[in-house]
Amino acid sequence: MLEVAEALAAVLEHARPRRPEAVALSPVVLGRVLAMHATADRDSPPFDKSLRDGYAVRSADCAGGAAELRVVEEVPAGAVPAKAVGPGECARLFTGAPIPDGADAVVMQEDTQLVGDRVRVTDTAVKPGQWVFPRGREMRAGDVVLPTGTALNAAAVGVLAGLGAAEVPVVPWPRVAVLSTGNELVNLADEPGPGQIRNSNGPMLVSLAVRAGAVVHDLGIARDTAGELRGRIEEGLDRTDVLMLAGGVSVGKFDLVPGVLEELGVTPHVRQVRMKPGKPLFFGTRGDALVFGLPGNPVSAFVCFELFVRPALRVLAGHGEPGPRTATLPLAEPVAESNDRPTYRPARLEPAAVGWAVRPLPWAGAPDLRGLQPADALLVLPAGESRFDPGTPVPVVLLN
Ligand code: AMP
Ligand code: MG
Numbered sequence: 001m002l003e004v005a006e007a008l009a010a011v012l013e014h015a016r017p018r019r020p021e022a023v024a025l026s027p028v029v030l031g032r033v034l035a036m037h038a039t040a041d042r043d044s045p046p047f048d049k050s051l052r053d054g055y056a057v058r059s060a061d062c063a064g065g066a067a068e069l070r071v072v073e074e075v076p077a078g079a080v081p082a083k084a085v086g087p088g089e090c091a092r093l094f095t096g097a098p099i100p101d102g103a104d105a106v107v108m109q110e111d112t113q114l115v116g117d118r119v120r121v122t123d124t125a126v127k128p129g130q131w132v133f134p135r136g137r138e139m140r141a142g143d144v145v146l147p148t149g150t151a152l153n154a155a156a157v158g159v160l161a162g163l164g165a166a167e168v169p170v171v172p173w174p175r176v177a178v179l180s181t182g183n184e185l186v187n188l189a190d191e192p193g194p195g196q197i198r199n200s201n202g203p204m205l206v207s208l209a210v211r212a213g214a215v216v217h218d219l220g221i222a223r224d225t226a227g228e229l230r231g232r233i234e235e236g237l238d239r240t241d242v243l244m245l246a247g248g249v250s251v252g253k254f255d256l257v258p259g260v261l262e263e264l265g266v267t268p269h270v271r272q273v274r275m276k277p278g279k280p281l282f283f284g285t286r287g288d289a290l291v292f293g294l295p296g297n298p299v300s301a302f303v304c305f306e307l308f309v310r311p312a313l314r315v316l317a318g319h320g321e322p323g324p325r326t327a328t329l330p331l332a333e334p335v336a337e338s339n340d341r342p343t344y345r346p347a348r349l350e351p352a353a354v355g356w357a358v359r360p361l362p363w364a365g366a367p368d369l370r371g372l373q374p375a376d377a378l379l380v381l382p383a384g385e386s387r388f389d390p391g392t393p394v395p396v397v398l399l400n
Contacts, residue, residue: 001272004307004342007281010269011308012322014285015315018174018241022167025160029152031213032170033318038146038163043136047098052131055090055112055119056081056103065124068115075100090119099132106131149320171318176214177236178205181229181248181257182296185221200298200369201246208305209244212313224254226263233264237289241316244309247296250280257293258282266291274383276341277366278304290316297366303344303378306397325398326380332359335381335388342383346375347396358396376400 002010020035050056056075061067069090072083077096085091085102093099093106108131111123139145145163146156152170160168180202186192187199199221209216217239222232229248236243248257261284262268270283277300282293292309294301311322332350337343346361360379363371378397388394 001274001279002270004273004275007270007273007283008308008311011283011290011312012315014269014290015312015322016288017318018172018316020169020318021172022169025157025165025168027157029157029160029168029170030154032152032173034146034148034150034152034156035169035171035318037144037148038150038160038165038168040139040141040143040145041164042141044138044162045133045135048135049133050093050095050097050099050106050131051133052106052108053094054106054108054110054131055121056085056093056099057090057105057107057121057126058085058087058103059105059126059128059130061088062105062107062121062123062126065121067121068118069121071117071119072100104128104132149318151319171316173213173215174242174313174316175217175240176209176242176244176313177217177219177240178202178209179219179232179236179243179245180205180221181224181245182221183224183254185247187221201294201296201301204298204369205244205246205294205301205305208302208310209242209313212310213317214242214313224248224256226256226260229256229260230264233260237264237266237286237291241289242309242312243289243291244294244305245282245292246294246301249282249293249295255280261291261293273304274341275303275307276339276343278307278344279341281308283308295366298369299346299363299372300366302369302372306378306399307344327396327398328393329356329358329377329396330391331379331388331394332357333390335360335379335386335392335394337381338385339381339383343381344378344397345381346372347377347379348374349377349396349398358394 072089074092075081075097076094081100085100091100107123113120180199185199186196206216206218219232222228248255266284266286268284273281278295280295281304284291294304314322346363347358349356376399380395
């Protein structure tokens with residue numbers, strides 16, 4: 001039986017980023033990871049530009065205040081100055097317009113008065129460079145503006161648009177197939193008969209994978225027969241980077257998943273992990289495909305997704321940091337329990353007097369998905385006796 005960290009290491013050892021593809025710059029790149037440096041093809045701004053509506057002046061002319069300057073021309077944003085500004089002169093300028101030769105500062109129109117055909121500057125302390133955004137201040141031609149590995153957010157889309165990147169090389173989202181297994185399972189359209197339950201894991205795992213960015217194929221429910229499992233597993237392995245199964249991985253007579261996977265050429269790397277919930281966790285590979293056999297209890301499946309599947313999906317999607325994201329936070333209430341294995345308990349973060357605290361949620365164990373639902377963290381408790389006072393710093397895994 002592996003420790004959680006050992007099992008995660010085994011998963012990450014087999015996870016590789018997918019081969020990059022070029023995608024037209026659009027919101028579909030959001031959340032994807034850049035597969036090549038994005039460099040500036042020109043300076044930004046490409047010219048010294050005005051940060052205000054006002055007048056381009058020679059700051060030396062304005063020393064002492066009350067300068068009266070002759071306006072040589074008007075330059076809106078998008079135009080190019082035709083004239084230089086000489087001593088005693090200025091140019092009418094609008095935000096975004098290039099600064100004319102000769103001028104070294106902008107005076108806001110609020111700091112001026114029109115006196116006949118002249119402009120009186122009432123700003124008595126005009127400094128060289130004021131209200132000027134100099135050429136190349138944001139970036140210089142050739143700068144690496146977004147390095148390989150950048151996760152693209154809306155600001156990155158704006159930056160790429162500014163670079164003229166009509167197409168961007170990004171790592172594709174992983175393709176994931178989800179198969180729920182169990183003779184007792186029925187689809188939500190069907191009325192559960194005696195001994196039957198509805199399939200919670202399938203829709204939950206599909207949702208987790210979709211929220212993690214994956215392109216997901218739901219393989220539905222397979223009965224606990226080697227024949228049915230074989231067909232569905234082959235279907236899943238054919239078209240995906242990651243196959244997630246739920247149920248049938250434990251030691252019962254009807255837990256056929258690991259055997260069928262091995263029969264189909266999946267090499268096992270993890271069979272059991274010292275954790276609660278979720279001890280039976282199968283992880284194996286066939287070629288580049290990663291195969292996770294998650295425990296059937298819904299909270300176990302959820303926790304195993306967060307600890308092992310999500311980090312794998314992040315690596316496949318090109319992220320440098322696989323996670324899971326963890327933090328150490330003070331307990332909001334006492335904890336007294338005893339566990340035979342390290343335990344991941346549903347919990348909620350809440351604002352504390354300083355920073356955040358973590359409060360365990362009422363929870364009835366691995367089958368209690370309702371108890372997990374409000375969680376935004378998993379409180380990590382060690383094996384053995386846990387007697388912690390409020391305020392004790394404890395490790396948590398951050399969800400979402
Ligand atoms: P298993 O891992 O197949 O032994 O299942 C462990 C427990 O989880 C059993 O009580 C199953 O009925 C339950 N279970 C398995 N699959 C699902 C599912 N898809 N949705 C809800 N409960 C499930
Ligand atoms: Mg089962």
